[in-house]
């Protein structure tokens with residue numbers, strides 16, 4: 256990521272006044288029961304921490320990473336406000352996933368970098384759940400950051416699919432490592 260991109264994301268979060276409410280992303284609401292209550296979770300591109308703090312409240316040991324230091328500061332403040340412990344770190348995913356032990360849940364919501372697919376699979380513990388939602392070309396005009404039709408299923412075909420969907424410009428997948 257260029258310094259310019261980082262600056263752009265910092266500006267996005269600086270301009271956002273509203274403090275987010277801890278929440279599971281809406282796209283996963285119908286499948287909340289698949290999300291673990293214990294164990295380790297990693298959220299990549301966590302933004303200002305709404306999902307990560309929700310996971311910490313649920314009982315998971317959460318690490319959230321994002322390139323924007325403004326977002327990370329907000330995520331830390333949100334965790335403190337919610338009275339939960341979660342680790343938030345500024346990480347540029349262009350350099351790959353941060354090192355760490357296998358996780359029981361890896362969450363990625365509205366961020367796509369296909370170069371990370373192999374590392375994402377490798378980071379999951381046996382039985383660990385991948386929850387990923389990205390922008391899609393299906394139901395929207397093609398764009399640089401949009402997944403092509405079937406892209407997530409193909410990228411994570413070595414995982415056991417639990418649920419998936421594609422349409423209205425969004426694609427998502429819930430899948431477990433064997």
Ligand SMILES: C[S@@+](CC[C@H](N)C(=O)[O-])C[C@H]1O[C@@H](n2cnc3c(N)ncnc32)[C@H](O)[C@@H]1O
Nearest residue numbers: 256264300301302321322323347348349364365
């Ligand atoms: C559309 S936002 C989604 C944020 C959050 N997951 C959510 O759903 O609200 C995309 C996020 O990706 C982060 N991001 C973009 N490029 C990144 C990179 N190279 N490394 C880490 N985070 C990055 C941005 O800072 C931003 O928080």
